[in-house]
Amino acid sequence: MYITQGLHRHMKERPDTIAVRYQGRSMTFAELGDRIARLAGALKTLGMASGDCVAMLSRNSQRYIEYVFGVPWADGVLNPVNTRWSVAEIVYSLDDSGSTVLIVDDTFAEMGQAILEQAKTIRTLIYAGDGETPAGMLSYEALLAAAEPIADTRRGGDALLGIFYTGGTTGFPKGVMISHNNLAFAGFSSMSKGLFDRHSVYLHAMPMFHLADFSALYCLTVSGGVHVPMPAFSGEAAVQAIVDEQITEMLLAPTMIQMMLDARIASPALATVDLDSVRHIVYGASPISPTLLDRACEAFPRAAFFQGYGMTELTTIGTTLAPEYHNEEHHHSGKMYSAGTAGACVEVRIVDTDDNEVPRGTIGEIAVRGPNVMLGYWNKPEATAEVLRDGWMHTGDGGYMDTEGFVFIVDRLKDMIVSGGENIYSAEVETAIASHPAVAQCAAIGIPHDKWGETVHAVVVLKPGHNASEDDIVNHCRERIAGYKCPRSVEFRSSLPLSGVGKILKNELRKPYWEGRKRNIA
Structure with a gap:
């Protein structure tokens, strides 16, 4: 396999067909x-x-x-x-x-x-x-x-x-x-789920330097669809691009979905525009809250939603949650909020610290094996050996698998909060906080405590025009999760630090609290 194969095919079969539309210009x-x-x-x-x-x-x-x-x-x-x-x-x-x-x-x-x-x-x-x-x-x-x-x-x-x-x-x-083969196998795994064809018009909303968008670029070129690069993401610009370019496919981080939905609320002109051209939305890069997913499904009623779980080391592909699980039935079963099942040609298992597979329903580390797994880290043989063991990529993500092979992500292992000997998964706390009607974004981190080692600290961004106090957030959580998991402190901010693909940078949030101290978790 090689990355230019699909390009050669369409150059021969469809030389005069539009391949790229960018800033008012088209290219065959x-x-x-x-x-x-x-x-x-x-x-x-x-x-x-x-x-x-x-x-x-x-x-x-x-x-x-x-x-x-x-x-x-x-x-x-x-x-x-x-x-x-x-x-x-x-x-x-x-x-x-x-x-x-x-x-x-x-x-x-x-x-x-x-x-x-x-x-x-x-x-x-x-x-x-x-x-x-x-x-x-x-x-x-x-x-x-x-x-x-x-x-x-x-x-x-x-x-x-x-x-x-x-x-x-x-x-x-x-x-x-x-490698070229890594990308090809990951791409075909995505396309086997029904993503991309000759009629696709894909919005490059994610930065192209990121392997997630890079993989989508490959799939789209093999399929023969149209590339629509977006130089810089904003919620308003993305909604307008959907209308102007009749976008059919998008890959988005949850924070990007949030920004698009908020842009429609803030702008009367965008609130009523027709978004029915969108037929596939893949979301990933970080967990999505049930509240946000429900809003997204309502805003894009004709779109089929896919969740992709992966990482750069897996050429982005680990598991996929198919559209048929984004409905009311699986809202109640819980599968709607899983990361789905292993991608094509991919094996997934949950292991303990000795690399033994744990029983279904037991939390451990997610390990992945397949032709999508990286060759290794450049110039870092020790780091490669640490994560690639017996062909399995050890992701550093904590999760469990149910009896039907659905994987549920509970946390990055390094983001787990250990308070008084209890393991608290920040994703669970964040789901509870995010269900508050005034909350736009949130993050839960562990901060040092002399008695308990760590306590839960929440950093919250409120929706425009909404108000909430620290007590409101804590009491809201107490109705949904155990008391020891609830935030002991709440900080309100206008925004959260984000990576280039919309991941919340928790290390930046933790830094002021752990300066000069050592965490028990890496």
């Missing part, structure tokens, strides 16, 4: 293929050798799609850069991967100059923006115009496709090595 498969071949030719002219890493620091765009296919077309390796990182974190990832070329857009042109001064391995900086090319950079468009298109090397199989860096908030990032 033939035009897209020509630009990709020219980008590959330009990279070779610049001295890119087989297996060299090429990095891109950019918002979502048509040129990002060209980068994704153009680098492996030239027999190179991708290094999509996290746009939320600092210069220091980016420089580390570039030097660690040995990236020789960095492509930046308008948003990151100035940062690119600072990176070039500090990075040891970057020798070429390419400007992929729409303005005047800054000094010291090469123009992306000028390079393509001057380059001869070259034949696809068809780099594929178990060859390295890309290094996708994770972390960067608690120490050095880890580079996850993903």
Whole structure:
């Protein structure tokens, strides 16, 4: 398998069919293929050798799609850069991967100059923006115009496709090595569930540097649908894009769904727009509260909802909850709020600390095995050996499996709160808090306590125009969960710190409380 296979098929069978719509412009498969071949030719002219890493620091765009296919077309390796990182974190990832070329857009042109001064391995900086090319950079468009298109090397199989860096908030990032086969098997697992076809119009709302959107990009190209890149996400812009582009498919984090629904409430103009074009919504990256899921189902009545559970190390695919479980029957059975069952060609089991599979219904660590599991961490053999044991990827997520193979996520093991010897799963506390009608977002963390070790602290964002006190939140929780699980303190904020894909950064919330202290949990 190789990433450009689907592109070649549609270039031959449907050359004049629209492949990309971006900022009022359309591009056919033939035009897209020509630009990709020219980008590959330009990279070779610049001295890119087989297996060299090429990095891109950019918002979502048509040129990002060209980068994704153009680098492996030239027999190179991708290094999509996290746009939320600092210069220091980016420089580390570039030097660690040995990236020789960095492509930046308008948003990151100035940062690119600072990176070039500090990075040891970057020798070429390419400007992929729409303005005047800054000094010291090469123009992306000028390079393509001057380059001869070259034949696809068809780099594929178990060859390295890309290094996708994770972390960067608690120490050095880890580079996850993903092969062409990893991506292909993960993609076909998604498509086996009925996602993507030639009629799909997909909104790239997630950042393209993230492997979740990257995987969707691959699936859509194999299927022959239309890419609609969204440079920067906002709830208002996403709703408007659905209307303007007649979007059929989306991949969203729960926080993004929340922002879209809130945008409709805040704007009379958006409250009544027709969203019936949306037929598939995949949600993941973090747990979704039952209240938010119910709101989403109501807002998109014609959409089939899928939940995807996974991680970068699994090429995003672990389990899937199919649309038929998003209904009233399974609201009551509880399956609507599970992470679903193992993806195609994937095995999942729940293990204890000795890697023994635990009985059904018992909480342990989720372990996954299959052709989607990463090759390992770049330059980190010890870290690889720690999580990859006997072919099983140990996720660090706590959960249990019912008798029908449905997996229920209870928490990241590192986010578990231990108070007075009792294990408290933050996700359970957050579900109780989120059901309060005034709550828009929340996070539950453990903070130090001299007697109990840790106590539950809630950080809450209220909906616009709503009010609630600390006592309101605590009393609301007492009606739903055991007293020892309820928050002992509540903090109200206007927003929560989020990663580039909408995950709440709990380590940032914990940091002020644990400065100079050591947690019992990593």
